[in-house]
């Protein structure tokens with residue numbers, strides 16, 4: 001038998017199935033090696049390209065964020081939403097940089113501060129027996145803290 005590629009004496013009989021078509025080929029050592037190499041080369045999947053996402057507000061790249069775990073601005077949350085969802089369990093344990101949560105805490109604190117101040121004013125108004133003023137403050141407190 002001769003090699004189907006180069007006509008040299010064939011040493012290998014190869015059965016290949018591509019898309020359901022089976023072909024039988026006689027190959028010499030050299031062509032067989034070459035075919036194996038080509039097969040390996042072509043069967044390697046090209047690396048899927050990851051689309052780079054960039055925060056439109058602060059230009060932080062998603063790849064940068066994935067590396068560092070830090071967000072450039074609160075808008076990054078929206079921009080990298082998909083990636084963050086996947087990363088969240090990892091990030092929660094390693095960093096405290098969570099602006100959304102942080103902002104909520106700040107809001108909560110300022111409300112508490114305001115309530116403290118109003119309660120003090122209410123106390124003072126009552127001490128001064130200024131019931132009209134006390135009533136006003138009381139309403140403000142109820143607005144902030146409707147329990």
Ligand SMILES: [Zn+2]
Nearest residue numbers: 003006028031
């Ligand atoms: Zn050959």
Ligand SMILES: [Zn+2]
Nearest residue numbers: 055058073076
């Ligand atoms: Zn950003």
